[in-house]
Amino acid sequence: xxxxxxxxxxxxxxxxxxxxxxxxxxxxxxxxxxxxxxxxxxxxxxxxxxxxxxxxxxxxxxxxxxxxxxxxxxxxxxxxxxxxxxxxxxxxxxxxxxxxxxxxxxxxxxxxxxxxxxxxxxxxxxxxxxxxxxxxxxxxxxxxxxxxxxxxxxxxxxxxxxxxxxxxxxxxxxxxxxxxxxxxxxxxxxxxxxxxxxxxxxxxxxxxxxxxxxxxxxxxxxxxxxxxxxxxxxxxxxxxxxxxxxxxx
Amino acid sequence: xxxxxxxxxxxxxxxxxxxxxxxxxxxxxxxxxxxxxxxxxxxxxxxxxxxxxxxxxxxxxxxxxxxxxxxxxxxxxxxxxxxxxxxxxxxxxxxxxxxxxxxxxxxxxxxxxxxxxxxxxxxxxxxxxxxxxxxxxxxxxxxxxxxxxxxxxxxxxxxxxxxxxxxxxxxxxxxxxxxxxxxxxxxxxxxxxxxxxxxxxxxxxxxxxxxxxxxxxxxxxxxxxxxxxxxxxxxxxxxxxxxxxxxxxxxxxxxxxxxxxxxxxxxxxxxxxxxxxxxxxxxxxxxxxxxxxxxxxxxxxxxxxxxxxxxxxxxxxxxxxxxxxxxxxxxxxxxxxxxxxxxxxxxxxxxxxxxxxxxxxxxxxxxxxxxxxxxxxxxxxxxxxxxxxxxxxxxxxxxxxxxxxxxxxxxxxxxxxxxxxxxxxxxxxxxxxxxxxxxxxxxxxxxxxxxxxxxxxxxxxxxxxxxxxxxxxxxxxxxxxxxxxxxxxxxxxxxxxxxxxxxxxxxxxxxxxxxxxxxxx
Numbered sequence: 001x002x003x004x005x006x007x008x009x010x011x012x013x014x015x016x017x018x019x020x021x022x023x024x025x026x027x028x029x030x031x032x033x034x035x036x037x038x039x040x041x042x043x044x045x046x047x048x049x050x051x052x053x054x055x056x057x058x059x060x061x062x063x064x065x066x067x068x069x070x071x072x073x074x075x076x077x078x079x080x081x082x083x084x085x086x087x088x089x090x091x092x093x094x095x096x097x098x099x100x101x102x103x104x105x106x107x108x109x110x111x112x113x114x115x116x117x118x119x120x121x122x123x124x125x126x127x128x129x130x131x132x133x134x135x136x137x138x139x140x141x142x143x144x145x146x147x148x149x150x151x152x153x154x155x156x157x158x159x160x161x162x163x164x165x166x167x168x169x170x171x172x173x174x175x176x177x178x179x180x181x182x183x184x185x186x187x188x189x190x191x192x193x194x195x196x197x198x199x200x201x202x203x204x205x206x207x208x209x210x211x212x213x214x215x216x217x218x219x220x221x222x223x224x225x226x227x228x229x230x231x232x233x234x235x236x237x238x239x240x241x242x243x244x245x246x247x248x249x
Numbered sequence: 250x251x252x253x254x255x256x257x258x259x260x261x262x263x264x265x266x267x268x269x270x271x272x273x274x275x276x277x278x279x280x281x282x283x284x285x286x287x288x289x290x291x292x293x294x295x296x297x298x299x300x301x302x303x304x305x306x307x308x309x310x311x312x313x314x315x316x317x318x319x320x321x322x323x324x325x326x327x328x329x330x331x332x333x334x335x336x337x338x339x340x341x342x343x344x345x346x347x348x349x350x351x352x353x354x355x356x357x358x359x360x361x362x363x364x365x366x367x368x369x370x371x372x373x374x375x376x377x378x379x380x381x382x383x384x385x386x387x388x389x390x391x392x393x394x395x396x397x398x399x400x401x402x403x404x405x406x407x408x409x410x411x412x413x414x415x416x417x418x419x420x421x422x423x424x425x426x427x428x429x430x431x432x433x434x435x436x437x438x439x440x441x442x443x444x445x446x447x448x449x450x451x452x453x454x455x456x457x458x459x460x461x462x463x464x465x466x467x468x469x470x471x472x473x474x475x476x477x478x479x480x481x482x483x484x485x486x487x488x489x490x491x492x493x494x495x496x497x498x499x500x501x502x503x504x505x506x507x508x509x510x511x512x513x514x515x516x517x518x519x520x521x522x523x524x525x526x527x528x529x530x531x532x533x534x535x536x537x538x539x540x541x542x543x544x545x546x547x548x549x550x551x552x553x554x555x556x557x558x559x560x561x562x563x564x565x566x567x568x569x570x571x572x573x574x575x576x577x578x579x580x581x582x583x584x585x586x587x588x589x590x591x592x593x594x595x596x597x598x599x600x601x602x603x604x605x606x607x608x609x610x611x612x613x614x615x616x617x618x619x620x621x622x623x624x625x626x627x628x629x630x631x632x633x634x635x636x637x638x639x640x641x642x643x644x645x646x647x648x649x650x651x652x653x654x655x656x657x658x659x660x661x662x663x664x665x666x667x668x669x670x671x672x673x674x675x676x677x678x679x680x681x682x683x684x685x686x687x688x689x690x691x692x693x694x695x696x697x698x699x700x701x702x703x704x705x706x707x708x709x710x711x712x713x714x715x716x717x718x719x720x721x722x723x724x725x726x727x728x729x730x731x732x733x734x735x736x737x738x739x740x741x742x743x744x745x746x747x748x749x750x751x752x753x754x755x756x757x758x759x760x761x762x763x764x765x766x767x768x769x770x
Contacts, residue, residue, distance in 0.1 A: 005363060006357040009357055013338050070321045093544075093548070169546045174560055181551075182509050186510075207530050212527035214557075215554070215557040216551065218546065220544070223549070225415045225501045226500065227415040227419070228460040231460050235464065237413070238548070
């Protein structure tokens with residue numbers, strides 16, 4: 001039935017936009033098709049039909065709609081100033097920040113109670129856990145921890161894909177060292193390693209570094225709510241403690 | 250099967266056929282002027298909302314001031330959304346192809362009834378019947394599902410839908426309606442919330458009114474549901490055409506729970522939520538959080554593209570919803586209302602919203618954006634939606650803060666005109682008569698002089714006192730205001746006299762008056 005709905009909605013849109021042919025149907029039995037519909041009756045359009053490539057669309061060739069927009073695409077902070085900005089913004093949103101030169105293993109071990117059980121994604125650098133004494137479960141394809149098992153972990157340790165200094169945002173992209181989404185969600189404590197090389201200044205620089213088709217999670221501080229009298233309270237459903245370890249190698 | 254509200258046959262539509270309006274919770278059933286009176290007299294409500302909106306206004310101003318390119322970002326946001334609306338069929342098709350290629354399944358719903366039926370069918374196919382004899386789903390806060398009344402519909406179909414956003418939970422447990430699109434329980438203060446939790450959460454025990462404690466109670470209450478429920482329902486903040494990705498912007502992590510842990514995910518998204526490209530997020534991920542919660546970035550934002558193998562729900566559905574959006578799109582003076590990204594900044598700055606609260610607007614969409622969106626989606630002739638465009642002083646604060654530059658005051662005026670054309674009788678009203686009479690009188694000096702000759706008499710009758718009530722429609726003005734007492738003479742009469750006197754020298758009274766005026770400057 002929804003094929004009919006699809007064609008009718010697209011027909012209404014064409015009519016609303018004053019396009020010729022909008023809403024006129026050439027068939028009523030075998031899947032109705034609005035005459036002149038830009039999508040045809042296939043239900044799928046090819047990339048060639050994408051409006052980016054259409055005359056009249058400002059961004060012929062893809063990319064953002066208007067490439068002449070004068071908002072900032074790159075920031076002005078770099079080096080130590082950039083790291084300090086990230087630290088400031090992370091702390092403002094109540095993440096705990098730790099800076100390390102070289103090997104982060106001792107710092108990571110110090111953040112998690114020794115002897116407790118933790119989960120890590122399969123691609124995590126082994127050396128980061130060499131000082132930790134406890135039970136480490138590796139979550140990997142075919143060996144995923146169940147939700148109750150994840151719930152029993154004291155912490156999760158992951159890397160990150162990008163960190164945006166201006167907003168204090170860390171992005172996880174499902175890569176082997178970030179892991180699937182559930183492992184950074186169910187445990188109550190997330191230890192997240194950020195490499196200095198992955199820090200960018202502003203949002204556009206961060207978006208440009210991401211793989212769009214990945215399952216992405218943008219994290220800015222621990223779970224929080226402002227639902228009661230607009231007062232920000234940290235710690236609702238996501239991990240209530242976020243430790244960020246910034247590693248300068 | 251036949252869905253309620255669906256035509257039995259796909260009848261042939263023509264360009265000239267009117268595009269049908271939406272259904273569900275987008276109607277004002279009593280005129281705004283009348284219903285707002287009840288809310289204005291609720292002092293607790295006004296205190297709660299006044300406190301909350303002023304807090305969020307300040308936060309927004311601070312974080313917006315941090316960005317030197319804010320106006321350029323607004324301009325880019327506005328341009329992008331206008332471009333999407335102009336090319337909506339192409340972007341929908343592109344989105345559909347990409348989402349489907351990644352294993353997602355798309356359903357189209359013309360109206361609320363059709364969307365509710367689709368979701369119900371999906372829930373029945375994927376959520377088990379529990380010992381209670383009912384099915385359960387968990388939900389992320391979604392305006393689209395509020396709009397179509399999904400929870401109420403599911404309830405009648407044997408499905409319990411659990412809201413997981415803290416504010417939505419407060420609303421649901423309090424058997425209440427959302428009054429704000431970002432902070433649906435903005436009309437409740439901490440004491441009221443504590444009372445609701447203590448009464449409705451069987452395991453809550455005794456609570457304090459500290460928001461930290463209340464958030465902790467919500468965590469405990471929902472944790473088990475998150476970890477065990479098989480089906481989740483969400484909305485979407487963005488649909489990305491060139492990748493087929495969906496995005497949800499949230500704070501608490503309840504969104505991540507719903508989007509990640511269940512086996513089946515059903516998302517309901519309006520046709521207008523699309524962005525052309527993933528790169529456009531560089532603009533919208535700056536505009537939305539700063540405008541809505543007044544944060545540089547909200548705690549969590551999730552994107553997914555169809556099914557991600559081995560990560561999250563493996564049965565992923567999207568219901569693309571019209572429900573009156575095409576009707577709004579057809580209004581060339583109003584269609585930019587569809588650019589709305591549901592940030593709620595316009596509510597927080599609106600002097601009318603701040604005093605009446607969100608419930609006065611009847612619809613899921615309150616405040617300035619609701620005052621245009623609801624009548625655009627239904628038509629001004631539906632129920633009392635024609636009264637909504639008057640819920641404004643046209644001060645323009647909403648336009649100033651809108652991150653996608655929707656000119657709300659202009660659309661309000663346009664819709665007032667629509668309302669007059671559609672809903673007001675061609676027979677002259679008292680106001681029409683009065684204005685026609687005034688126009689006739691004022692267009693001729695002799696008539697004006699004749700009319701003014703009555704002023705000394707009127708002055709004598711009223712004794713020059715303040716006037717507290719007038720008859721007829723003028724009574725609406727004097728019901729909340731006084732009119733200054735009438736003078737002894739009109740300005741034109743005084744002028745005529747002083748013209749005569751200026752030839753014969755000045756008069757003490759006149760000098761005194763001009764000095765008095767000089768002092769005021």
